[in-house]
Amino acid sequence: xxxxxxxxxxxxxxxxxxxxxxxxxxxxxxxxxxxxxxxxxxxxxxxxxxxxxxxxxxxxxxxxxxxxxxxxxxxxxxxxxxxxxxxxxxxxxxxxxxxxxxxxxxxxxxxxxxxxxxxxxxxxxxxxxxxxxxxxxxxx
Amino acid sequence: xxxxxxxxxxxxxxxxxxxxxxxxxxxxxxxxxxxxxxxxxxxxxxxxxxxxxxxxxxxxxxxxxxxxxxxxxxxxxxxxxxxxxxxxxxxxxxxxxxxxxxxxxxxxxxxxxxxxxxxxxxxxxxxxxxxxxxxxxxxxxxxxxxxxxxxxxxxxxxxxxxxxxxxxxxxxxxxxxxxxxxxxxxxxx
Numbered sequence: 001x002x003x004x005x006x007x008x009x010x011x012x013x014x015x016x017x018x019x020x021x022x023x024x025x026x027x028x029x030x031x032x033x034x035x036x037x038x039x040x041x042x043x044x045x046x047x048x049x050x051x052x053x054x055x056x057x058x059x060x061x062x063x064x065x066x067x068x069x070x071x072x073x074x075x076x077x078x079x080x081x082x083x084x085x086x087x088x089x090x091x092x093x094x095x096x097x098x099x100x101x102x103x104x105x106x107x108x109x110x111x112x113x114x115x116x117x118x119x120x121x122x123x124x125x126x127x128x129x130x131x132x133x134x135x136x137x138x139x140x
Numbered sequence: 141x142x143x144x145x146x147x148x149x150x151x152x153x154x155x156x157x158x159x160x161x162x163x164x165x166x167x168x169x170x171x172x173x174x175x176x177x178x179x180x181x182x183x184x185x186x187x188x189x190x191x192x193x194x195x196x197x198x199x200x201x202x203x204x205x206x207x208x209x210x211x212x213x214x215x216x217x218x219x220x221x222x223x224x225x226x227x228x229x230x231x232x233x234x235x236x237x238x239x240x241x242x243x244x245x246x247x248x249x250x251x252x253x254x255x256x257x258x259x260x261x262x263x264x265x266x267x268x269x270x271x272x273x274x275x276x277x278x279x280x281x282x283x284x285x286x287x288x289x290x291x292x293x294x295x296x297x298x299x300x301x302x303x304x305x306x307x308x309x310x311x312x313x314x315x316x317x318x319x320x321x322x323x324x325x326x327x328x329x
Contacts (some may be wrong), residue, residue, distance in 0.1 A: 046144030088145035
């Protein structure tokens, strides 16, 4: 069975926009493949349509059956990692072989605080209208 | 709050579930389709698994070494004849048309004529029979919804009565019922 591994420098998964995400990738393959590819991407999950963005790709062409390589990506300014009840946005590093179905993922968090932003529902208290107006609550 | 990515009924998790043919093996289904010269329709109401079956069929045909092309039509997605021609110009053995009943009648006639003239396969999904001979009819049941729910979420996560309620309210539309269960799970934590 093929083994693909992503190891981050200092196991750092909490990152800020503009940070460098670096580490090593290694693999042990049973058969020769054309290339091993490392991708930095984000994707959404939840109730509705999914969206994804491929930010950067690093290709290791004609790889030997067992090898270890280092990588280094600079994170863009956004989007931030966030979660609400309807949608989550997740950043990940994805290592895969071509051809083949093997894939290894390492989730990272990208936000100004280094933590996933949690979206909460707004309460009437949160919605402050000017001039002391109140949020209408149903029929009079 | 349950984060969207942790919700067992998130779309990406539902997509991982394959179609489960009722009372017929895939081997038999594929043999029947081959006997129909790879020309047939997947028929069923909204949310009955037509697209899931069509996508699974594509994977299985490709594993048999057949080249496929996929066209998708819906109420919102209208592909122009020029774009269709671009797909028709590619090499394929079987063309899969998801949502064929959303195509304009003349476009459908032209596509069908072109594919048949070149002696290639054509499989469509449609709500009503009639476009091509029916290859498979998708049906749903509360038991099917329960099986899907038990795969997505732990067995005792949602009581059967609640699953049945969703199934009835959504009139057998499994996709809609799963969306409803997404909200139920998301709001109850």
